[in-house]
Structure formats: structure tokens, C-alpha cells
């Protein structure tokens with residue numbers, strides 16, 4: 077383990093509570109979150125929400141069986157126009173935010189969703205390629221935090237009977253970190269004759285989950301195992317093989333070239349500055365520069 081890298085960073089740790097049968101996942105992001113956020117120069121409320129959204133994306137995606145891309149999108153009429161985070165089934169995570177021009181950003185720390193994103197919606201998509209189903213869940217943004225908004229979604233969803241605790245924040249040395257602790261039950265597997273006991277166990281598990289502090293959720297020096305053990309050892313917590321998450325953007329030279337090839341001549345001319353076209357990926361902020369000769373070459377090939 078490298079110096080300064082937290083235990084269990086950039087990973088999804090699945091777990092099960094043997095006593096009650098509930099299961100869950102603990103997502104902890106260190107360098108991955110810091111690299112994704114560090115590619116942009118967002119105001120702290122936006123960066124904080126992006127951090128939480130990355131952790132939430134990791135937690136929700138790990139709860140679904142799919143082969144492709146899981147996307148979470150927040151969209152609204154506030155100063156933060158939209159925020160997109162996505163993860164592939166291989167654990168490649170990325171995200172960015174779109175700001176509304178001329179709209180002043182509220183505050184310098186955390187800002188409530190209604191002031192930051194305004195009226196809007198939260199959407200989830202699973203894309204498994206052209207010939208497969210796209211699952212989409214969409215709900216109005218209701219609540220002060222992303223955690224509240226996702227709980228509103230859970231209440232309306234057939235897919236999830238769950239709760240999640242989210243936090244994103246910066247360490248004293250300025251590194252972004254994020255965490256998501258999600259606990260789920262599967263009503264279809266629960267014994268109807270033990271319903272009272274199951275409800276009681278669920279309430280207790282939620283109290284334990286609620287006792288996890290923001291600092292603890294993202295702490296570099298508390299391992300995922302140690303945290304889960306502290307919270308759930310009385311219910312017999314069992315951990316499974318963790319899955320890693322890493323920052324990786326899916327933009328490629330080839331994709332950008334295809335976009336340039338599809339444009340009209342006048343559109344290309346408009347993009348040309350000093351004989352060059354600069355295409356910047358919104359997700360990773362990486363710029364690719366094409367001179368006139370390259371563009372002409374592409375379009376005649």
C-alpha cells in the first residue's frame with residue numbers, strides 16, 4: 077500500500093449482515109475523486125456535490141447487474157445547470173458539471189440542492205449498447221441534499237428498497253474524498269412469518285448506519301473493514317471481494333475525429349482559430365488540437 081493512500085480507497089466493498097440478511101456496499105473514493113475533481117476548477121459547492129455523486133454512482137452501479145455504462149444525472153434551473161457522473165461495469169469512473177452562465181454560485185462551502193441545482197430532476201440510465209434495454213429511473217429533485225433526493229427516488233422505486241449515507245469533502249491537505257454507505261433489503265426473500273423481527277432489525281441497522289459520521293465515512297485512516305465492523309458487528313457483518321474503481325475517461329482521438337468528420341464545412345470554419353481546431357472533452361478537460369491540414373486529411377479519407 078502506497079504512502080498517503082487510504083485503506084480500501086477507490087473501491088466498492090460489498091457486505092452482508094448475516095443476522096438479518098440485509099446487504100450493502102461501502103464505496104470509498106480517494107485519488108479517483110481527487111483526480112476527477114482536480115481536472116476542473118469548480119466552486120466548492122459544485123465540487124462537493126460532484127464528489128458525493130461519484131460515490132453514489134459507484135454504490136448504485138454495484139447494486140445492478142449490467143454490462144455497459146451506468147449514468148447518474150442531475151439537472152435543474154439553478155446556477156448548477158447539470159452534473160453527470162458515469163461508471164462502466166469495469167469500474168471506470170468519471171464526471172463533470174455544467175454551470176449556468178451569469179448565475180452566481182451560492183456560498184463557499186456546501187449549498188442546498190434547491191439553491192444550487194434549483195427545480196429539476198435526478199435520472200439514472202443503464203446503457204448496455206445499441207441492441208439492449210436502457211433502464212431509466214427519473215424523479216423530481218426533492219430534498220436539501222443529494223442523499224435526500226436519492227431517498228425520494230428509493231421510495232418511488234421498485235428496484236431499490238434501500239438507504240444510503242453520502243459524504244464528500246476535502247482533507248486538511250486539500251485532497252477530495254468521497255464515501256457512500258448503502259444498505260439494502262430484498263423484501264421478496266424476507267420470511268413473511270418473521271416480518272416484525274425483520275422490521276425491528278431494519279430499524280436497528282438504520283440506526284447503526286446513521287451513527288456513521290461524515291468524517292468517518294471518508295476517513296483515510298479508517299479501513300472499510302474497520303468501519304463496517306464498528307457499525308454492524310452485532311449483526312454478523314461479512315465482507316466479499318472488493319471491486320476497484322478508477323478515474324478513466326472514455327474519450328479517444330478516434331471519437332473526436334469522427335465528430336469532426338461529421339460536421340459541415342461552415343461549422344468547421346467557425347471552430348477554426350488561427351488555423352487550428354481545439355476540441356476539449358467536457359468530462360476530463362483534455363484538449364486535442366487539429367490543424368487545418370489534419371482536418372482536411374480526415375475529411376478526405
Ligand SMILES: [Zn+2]
Pocket residue numbers: 325326327357358359360361362
Ligand atoms: Zn475525456
